[in-house]
Amino acid sequence: MRSLSALVAGFVLTAYLVSAAPPVGASPQDAPSVGFVGDSVVLQAFREIGPALRRDREIAFHGAGLGYKIRDVLPAVRRTVRGVGGPDIFLVFIGTAQSEVDPPSVWRRELRQLLDEVSPRVDCVRVFEIDDNDTGYYLLHDRNARAYNRITHAVTDEYPNAEWYHYALWADRAGADYERPDQLHHNRAGQLQIARLMQHAANSCDPALTSGPFWDVPDAYPAAEAIAFVGQQHLFGGYANGTYRAQIGTFVLPATRGGLLNMAWKLAGRPDGYAPHPWRDGRRALDVALNWAAATRVGTGYPDGTYRPDAVVTRGQALALLWRIAGRPGGFPDDPWTDADDPAIRWAAAHHLLGGATATTFAPEDRLTRAQMATLLFRFATLAPAAATPPSTPSPTGTPATTSPTPTTPAPTPTTTEEP
Numbered sequence: 001m002r003s004l005s006a007l008v009a010g011f012v013l014t015a016y017l018v019s020a021a022p023p024v025g026a027s028p029q030d031a032p033s034v035g036f037v038g039d040s041v042v043l044q045a046f047r048e049i050g051p052a053l054r055r056d057r058e059i060a061f062h063g064a065g066l067g068y069k070i071r072d073v074l075p076a077v078r079r080t081v082r083g084v085g086g087p088d089i090f091l092v093f094i095g096t097a098q099s100e101v102d103p104p105s106v107w108r109r110e111l112r113q114l115l116d117e118v119s120p121r122v123d124c125v126r127v128f129e130i131d132d133n134d135t136g137y138y139l140l141h142d143r144n145a146r147a148y149n150r151i152t153h154a155v156t157d158e159y160p161n162a163e164w165y166h167y168a169l170w171a172d173r174a175g176a177d178y179e180r181p182d183q184l185h186h187n188r189a190g191q192l193q194i195a196r197l198m199q200h201a202a203n204s205c206d207p208a209l210t211s212g213p214f215w216d217v218p219d220a221y222p223a224a225e226a227i228a229f230v231g232q233q234h235l236f237g238g239y240a241n242g243t244y245r246a247q248i249g250t251f252v253l254p255a256t257r258g259g260l261l262n263m264a265w266k267l268a269g270r271p272d273g274y275a276p277h278p279w280r281d282g283r284r285a286l287d288v289a290l291n292w293a294a295a296t297r298v299g300t301g302y303p304d305g306t307y308r309p310d311a312v313v314t315r316g317q318a319l320a321l322l323w324r325i326a327g328r329p330g331g332f333p334d335d336p337w338t339d340a341d342d343p344a345i346r347w348a349a350a351h352h353l354l355g356g357a358t359a360t361t362f363a364p365e366d367r368l369t370r371a372q373m374a375t376l377l378f379r380f381a382t383l384a385p386a387a388a389t390p391p392s393t394p395s396p397t398g399t400p401a402t403t404s405p406t407p408t409t410p411a412p413t414p415t416t417t418e419e420p
Contacts, residue, residue, distance in 0.1 A: 028057065032123060034202045035061035035087030037077060037114075039068040039097045041131075041194065044185055048195035053202055056209070060087040069098040070110035077114065081121040089205040090118045091198055093128040093167075095148055096184065100140045104147040111155050115162060124205030125162035127152055128197075131171035135183040153240065163215060163241045165201050170248045193249045200249075214244035221246070223371035226378035235263040235377065246371040255373035258286050258309025260318055261299055263377055264325060265289035279307035298324040316364030318373065319354065320344045322380050337362035353379050 034057050036042070042049065042064040053059055061080045063073040073094070080086050092114065098107060111127070119125055129152055132145035149168055156164040170193070176183075178190030186194060204215045213231030217224050227244050230236050236259075239245060245253050265271070265288070272288055274295035282290045286309055293299025293307075298321060301307045323329070323344035335349035340362040348354055349362075354376055357363035368376070 031057040031208065032088035032206055033058040033060040034089040034091065034205075035059070035077075035080065035122075036064070036091035036093060036198065037062070037068070037070075037073040038064040038093040039095070040066045040185060041096050042093045042198075043068075045191035045194040048191050049198050052195035052199040056199065056203055056206070057089070060085060067097045068094060069101065070094060070107075070114050074110070074114060074117070078117050081118055086121060088123045089202050090122045090125045091128070091201055092118075092125065093198065095128075095130045095152070096141065099130060099144040099148050100138055104144055104151055107144075107148050108151045108155060111152065112158075115155065115159050119159040119162055123161060125156075125159065126165045126201040126205065127156045127162060128165045128201070129168040131184055132168045133171060133183065137182050138184060141184070156241075163243075165197070166239075166241060166243065166245070166248065167197065169245075170197060170251065173248070173251045196249055214238055214242065216243040216248075217246060221371075223375050226374040227371065229378045229381070230263065230374045233267070233381075235266045244370065244374075246369070246374070253370050254312040254367040255318070255370050256309060257307065257311050257313045257317065259370075260313050260321065260368070260373055261293055261309070262286055262289050263373070264298075264321060265292055267377055267381060268292075268325060277307075279305060281306045281308065283309070312367045313373075314365050315354065315362065315368050315372070316340070316342065316345065318368045318376060319348045319364075322353070322376065323347050326380075326383075335362070336360070340364050351379070351383055353383075 034053055036049075036053075036059075043066055046064060050059065050062075061077075063076055065072065081090075092111075095107065095111075098110075102110075115125065115127075129149045130141075130145055132149050134142045136142070152164050156162045174190060174193065178186055178193055180187055180190075200216070200218075203209045203218060209220070210218050212219065212224060212228040214227060217227050221227070223246060227246060231238065231244070236244065247253065262285075270288075271292050274288075274291040277287065277290040277294040279290060279294070279301050290299070290307060290309075294301075299307070300320075320342070326347070328343070329347055330343050332343070332346040332350040335346045337345065337349070337356055338360050342364070345362060345364065354372065357366060
């Protein structure tokens, strides 16, 4: 098998390393400008990246080339950031080719050299991970990629205006639909996605477009207000790079049972002092919330003695949890959905907590997305204490059930687990 470096040697090196400005009027003149460096992953998507970035800002510098390593771009980067008219935002999307050539120690040294030049001279930096899935073809890359990403995380965290971009998570979901047969570079659909990710990364550095507590949630995102509420109320502190991860590219990420329970517990005031829960798959960061869920019977587990905190939570399970927290209110009119007949869903429909999948269906078994989780908690918080009272309906006289049905079908487990 040929290595990536051998493939590079077989080509005439094609590169773009210029200081460029867009046509007049192509982007807002008062927006922060952007510069970026990249290797073959960026080079192959170059025609899509330029127009995507220029929709929102000028490109003050770009350097991308087949097989490029940091040392190939560092001299031009140094001249640019130390000169007049350098970029305000800097994107680093490089390392794929370097992982095939250099040991991780070289990557650590060169990444520090790059950030030492860039970080003090720009407002904001985003450093992309590399794809760390095994290709079975680029063998040294397969061996080094995960170590490269660990170094990227650690080194980027040393710089106050820099964050690492979770590209590996996107690549894990992309798969063959976006990749060429080498499982590392991208077809046309993938190249458009790379451009979208880079536009997102640049806009995450622009306070006029992204001002909330999580830098990966643009202000124009439909659930931005609810996600900001989650952060401002300390229901979720963010992933390790300060993100919420409602969506990466076109991939909408699901909520988990543990993630929803943990946020709901915090919204309830972080109650403590309960006996240990009975579920054998709890973990330290979630145990206090699980104790509360078991003691108050607001949370239900599975017949095998597990809670499955990392399993995707369904829309029906999410509403059932909040309905139990609200006190299991009843007496609400029938909901408009043809595929649901449940007091929790009737309660939620009356309070407009979560919209349907279509005009006539609710899809209670569909996964709840992370954006929907934030929206649901945000709306639920505005209801209390009115959530337990049917609108214009007398309180029911019957005694509500003390438990809700235990799930019998496990939800699929997502690749990424929630952080508490």
